[in-house]
Amino acid sequence: MKLSHGNFSSLHKNVKARVIENFASKFISSMLLPFTAIYLVRYFGSELASLLLVINVIFGLLVNLISGYISDGYGRRRIVLYAEIIRFFAFILMSFFNSPWLIHASGTYFMMLIVSLCWGLSMPVNDAMLIDSSTQEQRKYIYSILYWTGNLSAAFAGAMGGFLFQDYLFEIFMIMSSLSFINLCIIKFFIEESYFPDWQQRTLNEHVIQLIVSYKVALQDRKFVIFLLAGAIILSSELQLTNYIGIHLYQNMPQQDFSFWKVKGAETLGILKSLNTILVVVFILMFKNVAAKLTERKNIQYGALLLVMSYSLMSFTLDIYLLIGFMVIATLGEVFYGPSEQASLAELIPDSKRSIYLACSGLRFNLSLLIVSATVFISTYLQPIYTSLVILGLGFCGILIYRIFYAINETTVEDRL
Template sequence: MRFRDFHKNIKIRIIETFMSRFVGSMIFPFMSIYLAVHFGAKMAGLLLLVNVFIGIGINFIGGYFADQFGRKKIMLFAETLRLLAFFVMMLCNSPWFFSPGITFMMMTVNSICWGLAGPANSAMLIDVSTPEQRKLMYSITYWANNLSIAIGGILGAFLFKDYLFQLFLALTVVTIVVVYLVAFFIEESYAPVSTILKPQEHVMKLFSNYKKVLHDRLFVLYVIAGVLILSMEFQLTNYVGIRLSAEMPVQQFLFWEINGVQMMGFLRSENTILVALMALFATKLITPFKDKYVLVGSCFIFTIGYGVIAYSNSIVLLLLMMAILTIGEVCRVPVEQSYMASIPPDDARSSYMAFNGLQYNLAMLIVSITVTLGAILPSGIMAILITVVGLSGTLIYYMITPGLDARKQEVEMKQAG
């Protein structure tokens, strides 16, 4: 299986996502600083929170619409609206006009676009791929996303303050290309049964769709496990970063003296570099093993690694654990997402993807709780709690892998038949 064997929708999505994330990573990770400068830190936090909740709500609507009207229509509408938002943001941060208020409003429009397009994008990738292709597809997607975010983030750190107008100009140009690709090259991957419904009937059907999703016990447990495991990853820049900056003494390592804040930077860089180097080879690494063993084993390694990082102040041990857990990470992601692709039925795929999209927000909720507890409890207890969270997710995966394998086999038999 090679990249050129993929459906053209997959190739286009990988390329345009790389471009969008590359430029977007120069801007959006730093917008919290922009808002804090112009509205104050407290107001900036509230504004970002509003954006998050709007994105969550629209995510469910986007999932329903993509199942009712098709993937491409929703994607094209969202990308066109996003283009308009970026163009306005560019104008509002230009040498001729400046408006932080309108800029925030357009950030909210961008959140709406993510919510609309996200489930459709995820569902389309499943629509046009086969079970045999998915692990490689998700490995390449994961690699491209990490590489674009890493490079874009580094460049943004140098360019954001003095070249914001130029960055928004670049983002607008890239989005024009994305709209063109979606409009003229992406093929519709799902043709729903045409029905004319009144607005109130759409509302009832939306709730009915998500009621159906919530009654899928296998899927709900899968999402819970995913949230618990994903929360481990977010600890690095939250609880772990705070702990290292407060607890880790300055230490000599090779030719440098390193403090806690710098150590967190080293760990993030190590993780990014290793993911970029290893993600493309993850599929070959895991091919000899059954998916259920890879998923459970990689989650266990991932959890233990973060458990140690949540407690240790030894530079060598921290770097070693990061290397080990990154191996677990790059092996976990393609299998995890491949399993996810086999769970939803065809007629509710985007709705399932919308619900699955909550993993990020729920994981961040867990992280915010650990940060709060970290101000009260000693690091040893916190390390145990964080490890228990990860092991709980691993245990749930272990319990549901027979059901996941059965669901995956059903999909393969259906496609073969």
């Protein structure tokens, strides 16, 4: 039955639950992720911190790949539920490791690694469940809702994280533990299985061979791989805010007057993240009709250009008012780029290999994190202006790869005709 794509009440119960779960998950990630790099630099130094970030990414990547295959074999709900249980206990231990009774940076990093593995396990499965439970006509509307509510959540979390990070880490981790428990209840009681595979009993070697064969199919899809590569590079520009840019501000930004407050690097990062998320909510409402009139190609390419230029400039300046101005422009680009990029990606995914393709699409995030981790490492040997030029050059490469993708896509359509 074809449902109206603009009516929330007509959406599947899994999608409705996912909106609530996404709000809580975004709150958790926005309190933790923007300050992870700063935390590691504080206790381990820039060079070792960049290595720890790379290790985190590699483990997350491996779990991400396995999760798609397991999901197509065992179903979605069980994997998401187990991942949330593990994540909940990891947050409890992170609270203990940053409590008034104990500070244990190595233990905190290990728990961060566990949380990253759980995200790698559940993200492609959540995305697959969302697609399972929706029609193609509904998805752009659904992604806009998730984008809107996720950014609204992150607005509060980013501000809280920025001002609590220095002195109230224990309280931050306790809040995240509570929200993880709420997510656990949502998954347990309100989300139902959306995929029932016909799973065959195989030996371990057969599973490994089938895993390789499954991903080989996705990675031989040239258009899909090119689209992912472009998306990974553009996403790395955004992720610089909570990695290189955040560290740069934390280490080098002098105290400045901002409205009624005096702020330094960590507080400025929190302000920028909150401003970004608030403006996303506002700009989606302001520019949704403009974006709807443009093709997805134009939304993606124009939005990516604004993102790349703005984050490159932000990686160099230390003036809070210039940073805010560049963030406004970056957010405008994000509003045009984000929903169209997600909708275009969903159209490239065949129904029969949904989780495999979505797990491969998770490589985009892992590759982006590898890029920003490498940026953190090389920034210890470069002047800030040269690091900014590296970020700018990579971003332009991403835009160029998008142009290649659309040229191939147009050729494919013409061949079919």
